Amino acid sequence: MVQLTDAVRSGRFQRLLLVGMGCSAICGDVLKSFLASEQVPLDVQVVNDYHLEYYLTDALLADPGTLVVITSYSGSSEEPLIAYRHARSLTSNIVVWTAGGPLGRMAVQDGLSYVQWNLGDHDREYPLFHVAEFFSSSLNILRALGVVSEPYADRLPDVSRFLLANRESNHAKELAVRLRDSRILFLGEPAITGSIVRIARMYLNEIAMMPSSVNLLHEFTHSEIASFAELQDRHHILLLTHPEAHPFERSRVERTVELLRECPSREAVKCTVIEMKGATFLERAFWAMFFLNDVFGDLAAHYDRRSFQLISRSSGNPWYNQDTIAAEVALRPTG
Template sequence: MKSRLDRYEEFIEKEYRAGLTKPDEYSLEAVTPELRARFANKEFKRIVFTGMGCSAIVSDIVRGYFAEIDSPIEVHVLNDYDFRFLAPSSVLDDDATLYIISSYSGHSQEPVRAYRQLKSKQDRVLLLTSGGTLAELGHADGVSIAYWKLQQPDREYPLFHVSQYFAILMDMFHELGMLDDNHHTRLAELSDQLERDYDTVRRGLVERIAYDSRDANLIMIASPKWHESLLKLAKMHFNEMAMVPATRNFFHEFCHSEVATLSDPEHKHSILWFADPDDDDYTLAKGENLVRLLTEERHENRNVHISRIDLGEGDFLRKYFNALNIVQHTALALGRYHETSSRDLISESAGNPWYHSTTIEAELVGA
């Protein structure tokens, strides 16, 4: 098996944009006629996604996108199974709420526990998985299942395929009657735009950010529009691929609290401000003031670097996937700089050996 970073580089160059044009690698054959009828009758007014890690991250993109386009479908994302503290009963107990339980492997325990909590609501549950324990339970109970059918998945790092996950969900929601547009044309156009948009200016920005972020704690800040949808996934890329510490916060909250830690830090910090030209004037002016404060020629700023990542022009999708492309290239550069070897801490701490490198390698040998 190729190294983590070699696979990552190959993915960025060959598969990131291409994933947007592969919306058909899934199956709805295991969706029950009863649930299909509820979709056809427009009975659902909201979706509650629940899942862990990258299995659920595409739902945050859907949530942000649906909000941007003023979709009548509410989207809630719950990254745990103790629902009582994550959403009100008016959402959880409403017959107009569809639950989508997402686990790419099907072996993560948290989605399995979420499923067991939803026994009384199985007529409005859709499992989203490639198989595993979750699929076995759903099949035994006659619950609807949508299967990922990616032709060339990276087993260890599903986050590689978020662009394709999004394309698949847009097609899936169209097939189920929740979207009028399958997004094939828009996402094909976006794939071409992303290639043109990653120009010398953005390449230079990546080089500067990667250089300033060496041996630094990364702090990402953005407005609410991007905090969940973009920064959550960006943190995964920095944590899992570059294996560097990265945190995220709402821009205004950061300015009212955490910024104090930058008064005279002993260790190096790199602040990434994701600036949307559509943010209100107050936010943009406040951001420029923050840049000024942290770039002044003074002793206390010696270990502080701040970079403005302009999300640029276009709609939500163009801004999102351009920004993610910058994050990926930066994470790759930092990963090459640090050359940290994986200890498989994710699979071991999550208790899911399906993602463990030794499991994958053993299966490759036996194939």
């Protein structure tokens, strides 16, 4: 780790590749959007897949200027394991972030840099509850490595106080009622749809167990909006924006809302504009994250659906399965 830290601080790495699945990848998305908002001179790519060659050529993976971070909370998801093997065949500039599992064991065996996630009172089945903690730890790790020089994590206590002062539980409950029995579409600018919305969508999918879709606002207005003209099924568009958005985007938001209200399907298709609060990326991101978590938590309580363990079964990762967790708990010593 010392040699790698020296290499990072020397400015050798111009490219950061973050590889993970699910919550691990989403934390990378938030990190990428935050670093971009801070104008950090680093090319950050997030890959939630194992086909690394479609995102970065083997030549760039092997380039001395590329630092690969492979993250998996469980250390057992197959996609990061495949990605690790591929990256390891090309470079040793790899950092592994995991709680353990096969991924952690491979990193130790290969003598690579290994950062162990160690969350307090963690929720094994739903690691998305720990996104804020993952993000905070990621900022500290990047600073310890020398990827960033600013102590960005020191800002988080102020963000926490901002969130406590600006929570809108009643507004969230009202929106949850309006969203019932609707197919939900998220719209926003890239920094929003690529990070904040991905977290919110995961909450909606996993906690409320409602399907949904995501699109960039401008892509929606150039194509998908045509399909909303005469819909019969109930849809609800959640359009996220903020006061500091580009004037063109602000005007596009207003135009989109007006057009949807004029369509023949206006009784079936509703649109809610969510004005994110906060003066900085961190304040806006976490305000939206916690507000939408409240919304979808109320929806989850309304539907009270069973998961049937579809995530752990479809991904082939028993680490998240309720039966696996219960069996491990039963083996723990008591007293």
